[in-house]
Amino acid sequence: MIEIQDLTFIYKDEKKPALQDIRLTIPEGGFLGVIGPAGAGKTTLARAVSGMIPHHYTGDYYGSVTVNGMDTVETSLEDISRLVGMVFQDVDSQIISPVVEDELLYGLENFGIPREEIPQRIDEALQKVGIADLRERAVGSLSGGQRQKVAIASIIALRPRILVLDEPTGELDPRSSRQVFSLLKELNEEQRITVIIIEQKIMLLCEFARQLAVLSEGKIVRQGDTRDVLAHAEELEALGVNCPRVTTLSRAVSVKTGEEQPVCLNLDEAEAMVRRLIS
Ligand SMILES: Nc1ncnc2c1ncn2[C@@H]1O[C@H](COP(=O)(O)OP(=O)(O)OP(=O)(O)O)[C@@H](O)[C@H]1O
Numbered sequence: 206m207i208e209i210q211d212l213t214f215i216y217k218d219e220k221k222p223a224l225q226d227i228r229l230t231i232p233e234g235g236f237l238g239v240i241g242p243a244g245a246g247k248t249t250l251a252r253a254v255s256g257m258i259p260h261h262y263t264g265d266y267y268g269s270v271t272v273n274g275m276d277t278v279e280t281s282l283e284d285i286s287r288l289v290g291m292v293f294q295d296v297d298s299q300i301i302s303p304v305v306e307d308e309l310l311y312g313l314e315n316f317g318i319p320r321e322e323i324p325q326r327i328d329e330a331l332q333k334v335g336i337a338d339l340r341e342r343a344v345g346s347l348s349g350g351q352r353q354k355v356a357i358a359s360i361i362a363l364r365p366r367i368l369v370l371d372e373p374t375g376e377l378d379p380r381s382s383r384q385v386f387s388l389l390k391e392l393n394e395e396q397r398i399t400v401i402i403i404e405q406k407i408m409l410l411c412e413f414a415r416q417l418a419v420l421s422e423g424k425i426v427r428q429g430d431t432r433d434v435l436a437h438a439e440e441l442e443a444l445g446v447n448c449p450r451v452t453t454l455s456r457a458v459s460v461k462t463g464e465e466q467p468v469c470l471n472l473d474e475a476e477a478m479v480r481r482l483i484s
């Protein structure tokens with residue numbers, strides 16, 4: 206479980222808090238989507254959960270973040286990283302090895318994973334992300350999307366209990382993006398791995414995330430079950446957060462018919478609504 210209590214953080218030499226009075230609880234096995242406009246503090250929140258704040262990024266820090274009972278201020282970054290794996294928004298600052306396989310190997314060796322276990326871990330992670338064929342490729346020869354998949358595979362190979370992903374599909378096409386979400390769903394459902402994902406592809410996110418947190422100017426302006434948060438579509442749009450078109454559709458139908466429609470989260474639900482209306 207992750208518990209964030211009254212967290213306020215101001216980066217060193219900055220005046221404005223990047224995060225302010227954040228209160229958020231993410232249960233073990235949760236699947237949380239984080240949304241909000243540019244500069245809202247999404248990445249900063251990810252850094253706070255993964256311990257990079259305050260260990261790597263310093264500044265004024267108030268409140269607390271505890272991960273499975275460990276206060277991130279009092280726990281070393283190494284210990285936190287055994288529990289929390291993070292895929293950076295900027296994958297190129299994450300990948301340090303020149304060859305794909307070595308990138309996975311590096312992390313596993315660093316974690317002291319027994320030698321005999323390593324090849325299987327690498328195989329499995331590459332396969333899960335669908336890049337077994339890239340194993341011996343030079344990282345420099347890969348596309349942005351492929352590098353994003355390498356970063357995801359290298360974190361998954363470490364088998365963290367909590368996964369924090371900062372816009373992991375930014376460079377991926379719709380099909381690969383869906384594959385990433387399907388993998389996260391599998392890890393979440395079969396191994397109860399907690400997933401926290403920052404994502405711009407709102408339709409995809411809302412299909413998979415059970416909970417949403419909406420950030421704006423460093424504050425959480427709304428949090429709760431995905432459907433409940435999306436019921437406030439106008440508020441989100443006003444903040445500059447797009448809502449899935451199926452959600453906009455169910456809102457529009459509610460307004461037009463004067464009859465409150467349940468918020469639609471995916472195409473199947475939208476289709477069912479339309480069928481109900483025309484029958
Ligand atoms: N390393 C840093 N040093 C100083 N200020 C920073 C640093 N990183 C982020 N900030 C500032 O903190 C605020 C929140 O930034 P953050 O990157 O968390 O937002 P974001 O929601 O992830 O934005 P984006 O959608 O562009 O990724 C911004 O005002 C940003 O300029």
Ligand SMILES: [Mg+2]
Nearest residue numbers: 247248249294
């Ligand atoms: Mg960001």
